[in-house]
Amino acid sequence: MAGWTQHRGQALVLAIDNIDTDQLIPxxxxxxxxxxxxxxxxxxxxxxxxxxxxxxxxxxxxxxxVSILITGQNFGSGSSREAAVYALVDAGFRAVIAPSFGxxxxxxxxxxxxxxxQINESMISQMKEVLKGVSGELSIDLTRNQxxxxxxTTTFELDKGWRVKLINGWDDIDLTQQHKRTIGAHRNxxxxxTPWAWPTGPD
Amino acid sequence: MSPPRTMLDxxxxxxxxxxxxxxxxxxxxxxxxxxxGSHHAFAKLSERDLPVAEPGLTFAVVDHxxxxxxxxxxxxxxxxxxxxxLRGNAARHNLRIFDLDDPAQGIVHVIGPxxxxxxxxxxxxxxxxxxxTHGAFGALAxxxxxxxxxxxxxxxxxxxxxxxxxxxxxxxxxxAGVTAKDIALNxxxxxxxxxxQGHAVEYAGQAVRDLTMEGRMTLCNLSIEGGARFGxxxxxxxxxxxxxxxxxxxxxQDNDTAQKTWRGLATDQGAVFDREVTxxxxxxxxxxxxxxxxxxxxxxxxKIPVPDQADPAKKHSTxxxxxxxxxxxxRPLAGIPVDQVFIGSCTNGxxxxxxxxxxxxxxxxxxxxxxxxxxxxxxxxxxEAEGLDRIFKDAGLEWAASGCSMCVGMNGDVVGExxxxxxxxxxxxxxxxxxxxxxxxxxxxxxxxxxxxxxxxDVRSLLKGRAA
Numbered sequence: 270m271a272g273w274t275q276h277r278g279q280a281l282v283l284a285i286d287n288i289d290t291d292q293l294i295p296x297x298x299x300x301x302x303x304x305x306x307x308x309x310x311x312x313x314x315x316x317x318x319x320x321x322x323x324x325x326x327x328x329x330x331x332x333x334x335v336s337i338l339i340t341g342q343n344f345g346s347g348s349s350r351e352a353a354v355y356a357l358v359d360a361g362f363r364a365v366i367a368p369s370f371g372x373x374x375x376x377x378x379x380x381x382x383x384x385x386x387q388i389n390e391s392m393i394s395q396m397k398e399v400l401k402g403v404s405g406e407l408s409i410d411l412t413r414n415q416x417x418x419x420x421x422t423t424t425f426e427l428d429k430g431w432r433v434k435l436i437n438g439w440d441d442i443d444l445t446q447q448h449k450r451t452i453g454a455h456r457n458x459x460x461x462x463t464p465w466a467w468p469t470g471p472d
Numbered sequence: 473m474s475p476p477r478t479m480l481d482x483x484x485x486x487x488x489x490x491x492x493x494x495x496x497x498x499x500x501x502x503x504x505x506x507x508x509g510s511h512h513a514f515a516k517l518s519e520r521d522l523p524v525a526e527p528g529l530t531f532a533v534v535d536h537x538x539x540x541x542x543x544x545x546x547x548x549x550x551x552x553x554x555x556x557x558l559r560g561n562a563a564r565h566n567l568r569i570f571d572l573d574d575p576a577q578g579i580v581h582v583i584g585p586x587x588x589x590x591x592x593x594x595x596x597x598x599x600x601x602x603x604x605t606h607g608a609f610g611a612l613a614x615x616x617x618x619x620x621x622x623x624x625x626x627x628x629x630x631x632x633x634x635x636x637x638x639x640x641x642x643x644x645x646x647x648a649g650v651t652a653k654d655i656a657l658n659x660x661x662x663x664x665x666x667x668x669q670g671h672a673v674e675y676a677g678q679a680v681r682d683l684t685m686e687g688r689m690t691l692c693n694l695s696i697e698g699g700a701r702f703g704x705x706x707x708x709x710x711x712x713x714x715x716x717x718x719x720x721x722x723x724x725q726d727n728d729t730a731q732k733t734w735r736g737l738a739t740d741q742g743a744v745f746d747r748e749v750t751x752x753x754x755x756x757x758x759x760x761x762x763x764x765x766x767x768x769x770x771x772x773x774x775k776i777p778v779p780d781q782a783d784p785a786k787k788h789s790t791x792x793x794x795x796x797x798x799x800x801x802x803r804p805l806a807g808i809p810v811d812q813v814f815i816g817s818c819t820n821g822x823x824x825x826x827x828x829x830x831x832x833x834x835x836x837x838x839x840x841x842x843x844x845x846x847x848x849x850x851x852x853x854x855x856e857a858e859g860l861d862r863i864f865k866d867a868g869l870e871w872a873a874s875g876c877s878m879c880v881g882m883n884g885d886v887v888g889e890x891x892x893x894x895x896x897x898x899x900x901x902x903x904x905x906x907x908x909x910x911x912x913x914x915x916x917x918x919x920x921x922x923x924x925x926x927x928x929x930d931v932r933s934l935l936k937g938r939a940a
Contacts, residue, residue, distance in 0.1 A: 379622070
């Protein structure tokens with residue numbers, strides 16, 4: 270995964286609270302291998318009618334090349350499915366801006382280079398006013414936790430560990446393997462002090 | 473003397489391998505449970521040609537895509553493929569798999585405890601948000617995404633920032649016909665779906681102590697619907713009695729030693745939580761969701777909210793939810809006709825849940841179709857030994873095999889477009905049970921009551937003269 274510090278892209282408001290991961294990608298599409306791309310399943314049942322046709326009035330269907338979503342609270346709540354993040358990333362998104370996020374979703378987003386930027390609801394409303402129902406250019410600076418849209422400049426909240434990870438594009442497995450010896454020591458200590466923590470088991 | 477600690481503090485400390493400069497901890501994982509949905513994680517492992525670090529601590533289960541009928545011939549090639557992929561990964565990495573024909577197969581959060589794989593004091597991860605279920609034993613259990621599943625497979629550890637602590641007390645005793653499901657829907661309705669975001673919830677108080685392990689699992693299971701990744705209950709005699717003799721649980725002297733440790737896990741007197749909330753058990757009624765979020769729940773005796781009278785911030789979402797649900801503002805919840813019912817899932821698919829439903833259904837007929845999918849093959853066998861399957865079938869309901877089934881619809885068990893389902897599951901999200909499906913969450917007993925009357929009904933009226 271490549272790290273990033275700055276992004277400038279088209280932002281669009283989707284003023285809906287509680288967009289859960291079942292809506293981000295309905296369960297029936299999750300057996301598809303990632304290599305086939307998940308972008309077309311993003312918000313599938315909101316965006317498409319029964320015959321799979323994109324509905325004309327849905328904001329995301331009226332704008333091409335949007336990479337930043339400005340949305341309502343509790344975005345990405347529900348199921349732990351990382352496919353919800355794949356759908357956003359594969360559809361070209363780099364950031365979601367919302368007043369709050371589901372904890373597992375935010376974690377998954379970071380692991381895929383997608384920024385979950387948290388700002389308060391009044392700032393979301395201001396951005397909504399600036400954009401007036403169409404997409405507009407927004408720039409993100411990860412080094413300063415900063416968003417710029419028209420005359421608005423604001424900072425967003427992001428766990429500092431997550432910020433470093435996004436910037437560096439770190440892969441946790443590589444990082445963790447540097448601690449192999451410490452992990453081994455912990456394992457042995459635990460195995461000796463709490464042998465019951467290992468399954469006895471019939472097989 | 474060291475300051476008093478919460479159960480979260482103790483569990484965290486015993487699993488912390490190291491802490492990074494930014495305060496994020498690397499934690500040791502005692503049990504890792506995988507299912508068909510873990511295919512992305514196994515693919516990540518293959519890309520890097522990595523082995524599973526601890527196959528002995530990793531267990532695979534077929535549940536999300538498990539057919540509940542005609543298991544030997546799976547018609548849908550996608551579903552068959554998902555199960556086949558898990559079999560291949562389990563074989564390649566030498567993992568114990570609980571496959572479709574295994575007498576211990578079932579939903580991952582039902583069989584973990586049932587087999588004694590789930591124990592107090594353990595750290596348990598699974599690529600499923602309802603992993604908080606296992607916290608009912610006093611374990612640190614949480615759902616993770618596919619990248620994290622790959623990380624646990626490769627290293628048997630996980631990076632986490634310690635969550636804030638929150639205690640939810642339920643004081644006093646629950647009334648008749650009121651269950652753990654109602655406690656959960658009640659607190660989520662009061663605090664909101666984001667109410668416990670960023671927190672690990674410990675449930676305490678007399679009503680929680682009085683719950684069976686099944687009830688505690690239901691309560692912890694639903695933590696994520698209130699935003700908490702972690703839910704937990706301190707282990708006690710009820711916990712130890714449940715675990716006694718389970719095949720993967722410690723035996724003999726090991727068990728004695730383990731119990732000594734387990735007794736020390738409870739939160740110390742005087743320990744301070746970042747947040748503490750108390751509810752009175754007697755105030756909790758059988759609760760039903762009316763909208764498309766678990767927080768949109770009310771006592772069955774209440775009326776559907778009127779958007780214009782709602783909190784201004786919720787006006788819009790209330791209207792949208794009622795629109796999707798096809799419900800008229802201001803009408804009573806009781807009496808809303810349902811098209812079908814479902815009993816099952818990791819939330820309410822355990823033996824006690826089926827007993828509660830059977831108590832209502834016994835000698836009665838359902839007037840709408842319904843599916844009952846026990847949480848595991850063992851729950852199924854137990855229910856059949858007790859004759860519960862007879863009661864369900866005599867009532868006209870379908871008795872099927874175990875899996876996640878109609879809770880998530882991945883196996884093809886779905887609710888039709890626009891159909892209304894009384895469901896013992898965990899999510900009433902739009903389209904969760906099928907495109908356009910309208911879900912009302914409630915306890916299994918309440919689902920049984922809806923089956924009998926064909927409408928949302930206060931189960932207490934159907935329990936009169938029946939011993940609980």
